Amino acid sequence: MTEDVVQLLSPDGERHDHPDYPLDCDHERLRALYRDIALTRRLDVESTALQRTGELGLWCPVLGQEGAQVGAGHAMRATDFGFTSYREVGIFQVRDVDPVDLLHLYRGVTHASWDPHQVGLGIFTIVIGSHALHAVGYAMGIQRDGADEAVLACFGDGATSTGDVHEAMVFAAAFAAPVVFFVQNNQWAISVPVARQSRAPLATRAAGYGIPAVQIDGNDVLASLAVTRAALDRAREGGGPTFIEAVTYRRGPHTTSDDPTRYRDQAEVEHWVALDPLDRLVRHMEIVGAWDAGFAASIDAEADALGERLRDAIRGMSDPDPMTMFDHVYAEPHAQVEADRQALADHLASDVAGAVETR
Amino acid sequence: MSIRAFALPDVGEGLTEAEIVTWRIVVGDQIDVNQPIVDIETAKAVVELPSPFTGRVVALLADAGAVVPVGATILEVEVSDREPVLVGYGVGHETGRRRHLRGAAPAAAAAPAGPATKPLAKPPVRALARELGIDLATVPPTGPRGDITRDDVRRAAPVAQAAPERPVRGERRPVRGVQRTMAQAMMRSVSQAPHVTEWVDVDVSQTMALVRRLRAEPEFADARVTPLTIAAAAVLHAIHRTPIINSSWIDLPDGTAEIEVYPCVNLGLAVASPRGLVVPNVRDAGSLSLSGLARATTDLTERARNGQLTPADSVEGTITITNIGVFGVDGGTPILNPGEAAILAIGRVIDRPWVVEGGLAVRPVIQLSLSFDHRIVDGAAGSTFLADVAAYLHFPPL
Numbered sequence: 001m002t003e004d005v006v007q008l009l010s011p012d013g014e015r016h017d018h019p020d021y022p023l024d025c026d027h028e029r030l031r032a033l034y035r036d037i038a039l040t041r042r043l044d045v046e047s048t049a050l051q052r053t054g055e056l057g058l059w060c061p062v063l064g065q066e067g068a069q070v071g072a073g074h075a076m077r078a079t080d081f082g083f084t085s086y087r088e089v090g091i092f093q094v095r096d097v098d099p100v101d102l103l104h105l106y107r108g109v110t111h112a113s114w115d116p117h118q119v120g121l122g123i124f125t126i127v128i129g130s131h132a133l134h135a136v137g138y139a140m141g142i143q144r145d146g147a148d149e150a151v152l153a154c155f156g157d158g159a160t161s162t163g164d165v166h167e168a169m170v171f172a173a174a175f176a177a178p179v180v181f182f183v184q185n186n187q188w189a190i191s192v193p194v195a196r197q198s199r200a201p202l203a204t205r206a207a208g209y210g211i212p213a214v215q216i217d218g219n220d221v222l223a224s225l226a227v228t229r230a231a232l233d234r235a236r237e238g239g240g241p242t243f244i245e246a247v248t249y250r251r252g253p254h255t256t257s258d259d260p261t262r263y264r265d266q267a268e269v270e271h272w273v274a275l276d277p278l279d280r281l282v283r284h285m286e287i288v289g290a291w292d293a294g295f296a297a298s299i300d301a302e303a304d305a306l307g308e309r310l311r312d313a314i315r316g317m318s319d320p321d322p323m324t325m326f327d328h329v330y331a332e333p334h335a336q337v338e339a340d341r342q343a344l345a346d347h348l349a350s351d352v353a354g355a356v357e358t359r
Numbered sequence: 360m361s362i363r364a365f366a367l368p369d370v371g372e373g374l375t376e377a378e379i380v381t382w383r384i385v386v387g388d389q390i391d392v393n394q395p396i397v398d399i400e401t402a403k404a405v406v407e408l409p410s411p412f413t414g415r416v417v418a419l420l421a422d423a424g425a426v427v428p429v430g431a432t433i434l435e436v437e438v439s440d441r442e443p444v445l446v447g448y449g450v451g452h453e454t455g456r457r458r459h460l461r462g463a464a465p466a467a468a469a470a471p472a473g474p475a476t477k478p479l480a481k482p483p484v485r486a487l488a489r490e491l492g493i494d495l496a497t498v499p500p501t502g503p504r505g506d507i508t509r510d511d512v513r514r515a516a517p518v519a520q521a522a523p524e525r526p527v528r529g530e531r532r533p534v535r536g537v538q539r540t541m542a543q544a545m546m547r548s549v550s551q552a553p554h555v556t557e558w559v560d561v562d563v564s565q566t567m568a569l570v571r572r573l574r575a576e577p578e579f580a581d582a583r584v585t586p587l588t589i590a591a592a593a594v595l596h597a598i599h600r601t602p603i604i605n606s607s608w609i610d611l612p613d614g615t616a617e618i619e620v621y622p623c624v625n626l627g628l629a630v631a632s633p634r635g636l637v638v639p640n641v642r643d644a645g646s647l648s649l650s651g652l653a654r655a656t657t658d659l660t661e662r663a664r665n666g667q668l669t670p671a672d673s674v675e676g677t678i679t680i681t682n683i684g685v686f687g688v689d690g691g692t693p694i695l696n697p698g699e700a701a702i703l704a705i706g707r708v709i710d711r712p713w714v715v716e717g718g719l720a721v722r723p724v725i726q727l728s729l730s731f732d733h734r735i736v737d738g739a740a741g742s743t744f745l746a747d748v749a750a751y752l753h754f755p756p757l
Contacts, residue, residue, distance in 0.1 A: 052368065053365070057372065257372050258404065307393075311411075
């Protein structure tokens with residue numbers, strides 16, 4: 001990490017203050033951060049196992065990036081809105097979205113199982129970078145409503161190479177939209193290293209749009225919390241967008257279909273294991289006296305219960321009624337969708353469909 | 360208690376089969392949910408499968424090394440009855456395959472658990488080795504990370520792997536030795552370097568006069584001076600103005616590339632030997648006098664034709680001349696000797712009508728054909744080089 005990278009918690013758990021990002025973090029908050037990272041990690045392990053046993057079609061592991069995500073999630077107010085890619089399960093954990101709901105998509109039974117308005121998070125966006133535009137559009141809506149809200153747009157280093165992200169940053173800067181671009185630079189866009197995509201650090205790109213940028217230690221949950229909170233505050237106060245580059249690492253494969261041993265060395269992974277976000281938080285909690293065996297055991301028990309609940313729920317998950325696929329295409333009734341709905345209903349009631357189903 | 364079966368899942372979005380690499384459990388083991396049980400290799404990756412059950416292993420239904428279709432049962436576990444039933448998975452041909460796989464006792468069951476130490480190779484390369492019946496442990500690796508490449512496997516394959524379906528209509532002979540080397544070199548060159556070829560005709564009256572004069576000189580008594588000798592000198596001369604022509608394209612392991620420009624010229628000569636095309640080279644040809652160059656080229660071509668070349672004669676060439684004129688033809692589109700940036704073909708010397716100072720004359724004319732690697736050499740550099748060679752042959756400065 002260079003001098004300019006904001007770090008409040010070193011890998012050995014020592015707390016550092018930063019003049020621009022003061023953070024008062026009591027024991028209760030530290031425990032909440034630990035719980036969210038630990039449960040995110042368990043969700044990740046269980047989901048990978050469920051994919052490996054054929055229960056999920058795919059999973060996108062998050063191991064190594066939980067600190068960046070959980071910190072950003074804690075920085076959001078309840079009224080703020082987030083747009084994420086498919087890997088930001090840490091933020092969903094913070095917002096208390098039922099993890100079973102995240103897995104419907106990966107089992108292939110539905111697109112999303114949560115109400116974005118209720119939880120303040122959009123659906124998982126698979127198309128790389130497109131939700132940066134949605135985020136800026138939402139933020140421009142906040143401006144027009146005069147609401148005291150801000151938007152968090154989460155994407156990865158690979159997405160910064162897309163046209164959508166460029167356009168989103170152009171519009172965000174032009175309209176001083178209340179949006180924070182939270183980029184997790186996990187070093188690899190599938191098999192393409194970040195150095196191949198960008199000759200300069202990603203954060204330096206923001207200057208070209210006139211957007212202030214901050215590089216943070218993405219494995220430091222406290223830096224993520226403090227810097228993201230400051231950026232969201234600034235956005236709500238009319239200060240415009242901020243670009244945060246959380247420098248972190250994807251320790252697992254890109255997805256369960258990927259084999260990272262084909263394009264990177266194990267030594268690189270080991271380097272980042274030593275910088276683990278959860279380990280350094282535990283060390284810090286021990287130092288400040290926020291850690292005890294009873295607390296650790298209670299989180300372990302909660303994680304075990306989560307694992308069991310996920311396995312039971314996924315294995316018992318039924319396919320949805322095909323008629324529900326029309327329900328949320330448009331907010332209001334639409335003639336074409338109604339015609340399609342009727343056509344499917346007629347087909348399902350016909351002899352043809354029956355013959356197929358009983359074959 | 361009841362028995363639960365575990366079917367091989369599709370772990371990679373549309374795979375149909377996987378190879379069992381290593382079992383980490385043996386029959387009788389007590390296993391926990393999510394405990395790693397087996398390493399499998401698909402067309403995409405080697406992955407570790409966790410157990411979906413807690414219980415006692417009753418049967419391993421596929422040997423290490425077996426290729427198993429997705430959906431086939433590979434494991435049976437005895438579980439207590441509160442363990443939830445595994446739903447949802449399992450496609451096609453389960454029954455038949457299972458009986459087949461059950462035939463032999465799993466060889467890996469007796470082996471100690473733990474990750475397999477295997478030769479490094481990507482899954483498609485493993486698939487190729489399997490297809491050709493080659494044990495990867497016997498293949499010397501040449502890949503950048505010590506891994507076995509597709510070419511390594513092909514090299515290890517027995518020769519004459521002809522497709523059996525095609526009826527034999529003529530006399531078949533295996534491709535080996537020089538011909539095999541040539542075929543591989545040409546395929547590599549054509550598939551890697553974008554070739555551009557340019558031509559020019561040149562009046563070589565002065566070169567022919569020079570050849571006659573040199574043949575009479577005592578210094579050249581033990582050398583065979585030909586138009587090729589002067590062409591070699593012309594190439595060495597032209598490289599001075601266009602050094603980039605004497606270079607290599609180097610692909611680096613990290614995906615970037617470099618161009619290596621050589622300070623000296625190892626001048627390759629494509630020679631038709633009794634066993635096929637060979638390309639020995641004259642070391643540091645630029646340091647030789649014209650008579651030295653003539654002797655070196657004579658020596659090299661004679662040894663090539665007599666089959667007396669050593670492997671050292673044919674490595675580290677930097678640019679090549681091919682004398683197709685000896686076969687009575689004028690020009691062509693030569694293929695680069697792999698790793699080099701240019702190759703010059705010299706046509707036959709033939710009398711042609713030639714316009715000289717506005718009038719028609721009969722002149723000895725040679726066609727020059729230059730192919731170059733357009734990744735390295737652009738049209739301007741290639742053309743300059745070719746024009747310089749032609750100008751030298753038109754008016755040899757000797």
